[in-house]
Amino acid sequence: MNRLWALITFLHSLAGPVTMLLYPLYASIMAIESTSRVDDEQWLAYWILYSFLTLVEMLLQPILEWIPIWYDIKLAFVAWLVLPQFRGAAFMYETFVRENIKKHGLLDHVHHQNKSPPHGKGKNKFVDFITPKKGEHEAS
Numbered sequence: 001m002n003r004l005w006a007l008i009t010f011l012h013s014l015a016g017p018v019t020m021l022l023y024p025l026y027a028s029i030m031a032i033e034s035t036s037r038v039d040d041e042q043w044l045a046y047w048i049l050y051s052f053l054t055l056v057e058m059l060l061q062p063i064l065e066w067i068p069i070w071y072d073i074k075l076a077f078v079a080w081l082v083l084p085q086f087r088g089a090a091f092m093y094e095t096f097v098r099e100n101i102k103k104h105g106l107l108d109h110v111h112h113q114n115k116s117p118p119h120g121k122g123k124n125k126f127v128d129f130i131t132p133k134k135g136e137h138e139a140s
Helices: 004-033 037-059 070-082 088-103 104-112 125-130
Strands: none
Touching: 004 037, 004 070, 037 070, 037 088, 070 088
């Protein structure tokens, strides 16, 4: 029974990093390499929400230590954000983040700065700068 409990404990501690970091990293790379905009939105939204959750968790750490199932709640919430069946990150972004940004007029400022359409997949100056042009860096 002790070995079973040790295995369950190990799997439980491994579930967080795999669910919160490894799978999202892999899926983000696949999203960048795909031509679909839908997966880009999902994974950008995930990283925004994960960063916010991490920040809130850092600020509320003394309180969260008193909630014994906090890690399990966080794991279930992040699984909902990550799993493609739910597209929770995109839903949360559309429902809460985008609405609050619109309410404060932050999206208008961003749309005026960009010459490309707001939902287009255009490159910005930084990406152009760091991406080698065709013919550059080739051996002579």
